[in-house]
Amino acid sequence: MRKIAVVLFNLGGPDSIEAIEPFLYNLFCDPDIFNLPFGQKLFARFISSRRAPKVAEEYKLIGGKSPIGEWTETQRSMLESNLRMDFNSIDVYTAMRYWKPFTSEVAAKVAAMNYDRIILLPLYPHYSITTTGSSYNEWKRFYHGDDSKVVLINSYYLNEKYIAAINQRIDETILRFPAQVSNEIQIVFSAHGTPISLVKKGDPYSKHIKDTVEAVMDSRNHSHEHHLCFQSKVGPMKWLEPATDTMIEELAGNNKKHLLIVPISFVSDHVETLFELDIEYRHVADEAGIDNYIVMKGLNDSPLFVEALAGLVKDKL
Numbered sequence: 560m561r562k563i564a565v566v567l568f569n570l571g572g573p574d575s576i577e578a579i580e581p582f583l584y585n586l587f588c589d590p591d592i593f594n595l596p597f598g599q600k601l602f603a604r605f606i607s608s609r610r611a612p613k614v615a616e617e618y619k620l621i622g623g624k625s626p627i628g629e630w631t632e633t634q635r636s637m638l639e640s641n642l643r644m645d646f647n648s649i650d651v652y653t654a655m656r657y658w659k660p661f662t663s664e665v666a667a668k669v670a671a672m673n674y675d676r677i678i679l680l681p682l683y684p685h686y687s688i689t690t691t692g693s694s695y696n697e698w699k700r701f702y703h704g705d706d707s708k709v710v711l712i713n714s715y716y717l718n719e720k721y722i723a724a725i726n727q728r729i730d731e732t733i734l735r736f737p738a739q740v741s742n743e744i745q746i747v748f749s750a751h752g753t754p755i756s757l758v759k760k761g762d763p764y765s766k767h768i769k770d771t772v773e774a775v776m777d778s779r780n781h782s783h784e785h786h787l788c789f790q791s792k793v794g795p796m797k798w799l800e801p802a803t804d805t806m807i808e809e810l811a812g813n814n815k816k817h818l819l820i821v822p823i824s825f826v827s828d829h830v831e832t833l834f835e836l837d838i839e840y841r842h843v844a845d846e847a848g849i850d851n852y853i854v855m856k857g858l859n860d861s862p863l864f865v866e867a868l869a870g871l872v873k874d875k876l
Contacts, residue, residue: 563649564674565642565872566665567635568681568694571655572625572829576615578658583607583614585657591693614830621833628658630827630859631682634868637860641869646876650674656694663701670704677704678875679711680868682826684721685771686714687753687764710875716767720867722774724858725821729779732819732855740817740851744783745810748772749836750824752789752798765799768824775821783819786810790840791831803836804843811847818844820854826864828857 573582587593587603595602618624631653639651650672654665669677679698683690695711702709715721729746736744750768758765772787788806789799801809810818820840822832837854844852858864 560648561646561675562672563646563876564669564672564677565638565649565651566669566677566679566698567631567638567651567653568662568679568683568691568698569627569631569653569655570690571658572627573618573658574624574628576618576623578624579615579618580607580611582658583610589656589693591696592689617830617834620838621830625829626833627827627829628655630829630857631655633860634682634827634865637862637865638868638872641865642872645873654694654698656697662694662697666698666701667703670702673704675708676876677709678872679709680871681712681714683824684714684716684718684826685764685767685824686716687762688757689753689762689764712871712875714763714767715867715871716771717774718867718871720863720870722771722778724861724863724867725771725775725823726779727861727863728855728858729775729819729821732821732853735853736817736819736851742783743815744817744819744851745815746776746783746785746819746821747803747806747810748775748785748787748821748823749790749803750787750799750822751791751831752802754794755797755799758799771823784815787823790835804840807840807843807849807852808847811844811849816848816850818849818852820852822855822857826858828859832857 573579584603584607587606588599635651635653642649652665653660654662681691681694753764776785786806788801788803790803792798820836822836825832841852
């Protein structure tokens with residue numbers, strides 16, 4: 560009987576206020592995001608200690624930790640249960656990039672178990688060197704086993720069940736609006752931004768995001784007006800535009816006052832959805848005179864999303 564491992568890649572997030580600074584340090588040490596010719600660890604130590612107090616205030620407003628670890632564990636457990644209906648000897652692991660369980664530990668454990676097949680499945684549907692690329696590079700640094708057994712699922716941004724899972728969440732969120740404004744709802748897709756320099760180097764992430772948005776809207780027969788914008792800009796360089804806060808203000812200025820915010824590049828709730836979209840940008844919406852500002856909850860424990868993941872694994876087996 561073949562022994563199979565599935566390894567879910569994700570960013571991870573601080574599981575306490577104390578974990579914020581070391582989490583940020585690990586993030587700023589990542590050469591796939593911040594590639595400095597020298598002094599990277601010094602840079603990471605300086606910037607993480609500077610940013611940690613501000614970031615801690617954000618996390619305090621969403622419960623004192625990131626829920627990404629718990630949601631990823633829910634997804635891992637649901638996926639394992641789904642796959643074990645068809646495969647007796649299959650184990651699903653989580654390998655986080657910047658916090659526990661670290662990729663280094665999981666790679667060593669998987670290598671020691673001598674699996675016949677190892678499927679690497681990113682919880683990033685859209686490929687970017689800063690997410691899937693970074694997680695895969697970290698895996699290669701620490702996995703000392705037979706590479707011929709390892710298969711990477713690169714992306715799945717047009718997977719039908721993934722698209723259906725997003726639409727199911729959108730439909731649930733529409734029900735939270737007053738019935739009389741349902742035709743006036745603007746569906747605002749907010750994706751994590753990247754620097755324009757990455758796009759120029761050929762990173763496909765921004766195109767993948769646009770293709771997902773089109774697929775979502777096509778499959779719902781363009782039920783509402785929709786918009787795409789980008790959030791989470793860091794540093795002085797030029798990033799993908801329009802920015803989400805700018806988009807909110809522009810829509811308000813055009814008398815479009817009922818916004819359904821869809822976090823499109825994330826598959827579970829964390830600080831970028833719970834704080835940035837639901838708290839920080841809610842202030843922007845209130846000041847701009849938006850009447851209804853409702854943020855869609857993440858895919859989190861969506862059975863449809865887990866079915867999408869299971870189908871991706873089965874295709875590789």
